[in-house]
Amino acid sequence: MFSIVLNIVGSLFHLYVVARLYALAPVKSRIPARAWWIGALLLWFVYIAGVHVGDAALDWRWWPGQFAVTWLGITFLMSMCLLAADLLSGFGFWWRAHTQTIRLGGAVAGVLLAAFALFQGMRAPVIVEQEVVLRGLPPALDGTVIAAVSDIHLGAQRRSDWMAARVEQINALKPAAVLLVGDLVEDEPVGEPQLAGVLRGLRAPLGVWAVTGNHEFYGDAETTVSEFAEGGVRWLRDRQVELAPGLVLAGIEDIGATMRRGGSLTTGLAGTLGAQEDKATILMSHIPATPVVMEASRRGVDLMLSGHTHGGQIWPFSYAVARRFPKYAGSYDVGGMMLYVTRGAGSWGPRMRLWKPGEIIKLTLRAPRQAPSA
Structure with a gap:
């Protein structure tokens, strides 16, 4: 049951983040759509594989499992920031002239939050x-x-x-x-x-x-x-x-x-x-x-x-x-x-x-x- 929840929730976070990031002009203008979505699909496969391998094993299986839960944490924090940006811009229906700036700010905030959370989790108590x-x-x-x-x-x-x-x-x-x-x-x-x-x-x-x-x-x-x-x-x-x-x-x-x-x-x-x-x-x-x-x-x-x-x-x-x-x-x-x-x-x-x-x-x-x- 727990892995099923991670499959569903993690997949939704992943899809939302990659979709919102590709909506940013600096990303869309530099990366072809086919390459972006193939990369996103491969990353999703690695995530799903990690969920099923698990992170409790004390051998090589720890790495994909740990990637899965870490990616879940990163996409969760980024989803919160990107959602806040979408709500602020009315999902692009108002403040259209500023939507790109607001979304970019949400993406940067998500990356910074995730980086800080990783730092706090890995530092000495x-x-x-x-x-x-x-x-x-x-x-x-x-x-x-x-x-x-x-x-x-x-x-x-x-x-x-x-x-x-x-x-x-x-x-x-x-x-x-x-x-x-x-x-x-x-x-x-x-x-x-x-x-x-x-x-x-x-x-x-x-x-x-x-x-x-x-x-x-x-x-x-x-x-x-x-x-x-x-x-x-x-x-x-x-x-x-x-x-x-x-x-x-x-x-x-x-x-x-x-x-x-x-x-x-x-x-x-x-x-x-x-x-x-x-x-x-x-x-x-x-x-x-x-x-x-x-x-x-x-x-x-x-x-x-x-x-x-x-x-x-x-x-x-x-x-x-x-x-x-x-x-x-x-x-x-x-x-x-x-x-x-x-x-x-x-x-x-x-x-x-x-x-x-x-x-x-x-x-x-x-x-x-x-x-x-x-």
Whole structure:
């Protein structure tokens, strides 16, 4: 079904863009119609072939698949700009003397938007700093730094060398713990022997911890878990640990996987979170589903970390994502619990982001201020 949608939608974007570009006088006067449309047809065939090959494979098949999703992203952004130009000019029925200029402006804007989105998608994730006060955090842990990263999507696009660069970024933050908040792979296990060594390069005295996301279960999830475990990553699959005296870290399995096993959205929480009245609690849950967020707050979680949404990744899809996940990017106060939904470090589909780049989160934990004695 997904490939059928890409076939139809991508074909419409492709046809609209090539038709509008050929309507531009500088193009039409220089390129014969036969050559233009033959080239457009060949490009469309490559796109369709890439859709069916897919971009999850870790061999040569990645290239046509990645071209397909990238071309879809490019033609989508160009279609938006060209459509805006058509609406402004009444599809050529008014302002006829300026139609060519308006359409040319739309085409240039589309190219610039697509180029910027590619740049934002391929650049290194930025560091975003956030302070959070945790109820129950002992004063001795005030100032503790936690590094959190989600949606790495290691696979054909991003391999161990890309991850090695992220390890350097994370280590520069001098974190006490590193939290990997799901979708660490695109689909299948990475399958690179050097990955374990790269992961062992993470320096965090309180450990490197991870939870599963939905993409882990699109492939062989247990092998993926083993690959990361070989690199020293410890998984929290519906369980909790005490990171330090007075600080609890909990993690739940991907809620989609839990529901496929007959559970509910909050099954993982019910079996993981106990009474922690005298301790601060951090929860990792890949998907920020509203029932999970509300239940976590009700159970006394101080900080919940999620990903999954990519912050919409390519505007204006952020509006559609926000309808599905009202809290889809950034920090939110939910009944005294802080929810942070990260845009993630990688991307899904095309390596494009509009407007904001990927991110790694530096969290500085703060103990509540003590009231001055009388």
